[in-house]
Amino acid sequence: DAKTTQPTSMDCAEGRAANLPCNHSTISGNEYVYWYRQIHSQGPQYIIHGLKNNETNEMASLIITEDRKSSTLILPHATLRDTAVYYCIVRAKNTGNQFYFGTGTSLTVIP
Amino acid sequence: DAGVIQSPRHEVTEMGQEVTLRCKPISGHNSLFWYRQTMMRGLELLIYFNNNVPIDDSGMPEDRFSAKMPNASFSTLKIQPSEPRDSAVYFCASSLQVSGANVLTFGAGSRLTVL
Numbered sequence: 604d605a606k607t608t609q610p611t612s613m614d615c616a617e618g619r620a621a622n623l624p625c626n627h628s629t630i631s632g633n634e635y636v637y638w639y640r641q642i643h644s645q646g647p648q649y650i651i652h653g654l655k656n657n658e659t660n661e662m663a664s665l666i667i668t669e670d671r672k673s674s675t676l677i678l679p680h681a682t683l684r685d686t687a688v689y690y691c692i693v694r695a696k697n698t699g700n701q702f703y704f705g706t707g708t709s710l711t712v713i714p
Numbered sequence: 715d716a717g718v719i720q721s722p723r724h725e726v727t728e729m730g731q732e733v734t735l736r737c738k739p740i741s742g743h744n745s746l747f748w749y750r751q752t753m754m755r756g757l758e759l760l761i762y763f764n765n766n767v768p769i770d771d772s773g774m775p776e777d778r779f780s781a782k783m784p785n786a787s788f789s790t791l792k793i794q795p796s797e798p799r800d801s802a803v804y805f806c807a808s809s810l811q812v813s814g815a816n817v818l819t820f821g822a823g824s825r826l827t828v829l
Contacts, residue, residue, distance in 0.1 A: 646821055647805070649817050701759055704749075
């Protein structure tokens with residue numbers, strides 16, 4: 604599976620959009636981009652995933668560049684409860700089910 | 715659905731004792747994963763099962779660790795004998811593959827402290 608690179612930490616003002624970048628320059632055509640987050644002391648929580656097209660659900664939006672080498676997770680109106688570590692994972696479709704989590708981005712939402 | 719259920723939530727034991735962690739996956743999910751999380755090493759995949767069969771246990775640290783999944787609704791992770799360096803939060807997750815995509819649902823974790 605392709606390696607991902609994320610900033611170690613980010614801050615965001617409450618109520619503003621949080622934009623979390625992820626680089627996956629070695630991604631191949633059959634690999635999905637997944638985003639999970641982990642709030643302190645809890646298990647990781649699925650947020651969203653996508654292959655080529657931009658995706659939106661009730662939690663967030665996922666913007667994938669046309670060349671698929673990077674993506675951005677957008678939390679449109681960040682709240683204090685969005686403070687967490689956010690993991691970007693790239694994993695091939697229909698392969699073994701391993702999910703490897705890197706170090707992620709620690710997002711702090713500031714009042 | 716109650717989600718992935720893990721027990722115990724907290725365990726404190728002494729070095730050399732046997733530890734058994736338990737997991738009940740979401741009904742209908744056909745894959746189950748065991749992860750370990752520490753400050754130093756982050757989230758590490760230990761082992762995963764597909765349809766109750768262990769597929770990859772390369773992440774299991776050593777022979778002191780073993781995992782079983784006797785049926786689709788139950789799995790155990792056993793450490794015998796336990797050592798202080800095994801202190802960590804152990805997470806169980808289950809998933810169902812849909813159209814090639816695989817979404818994991820994690821349990822709340824079992825925090826293990828080995829004295």
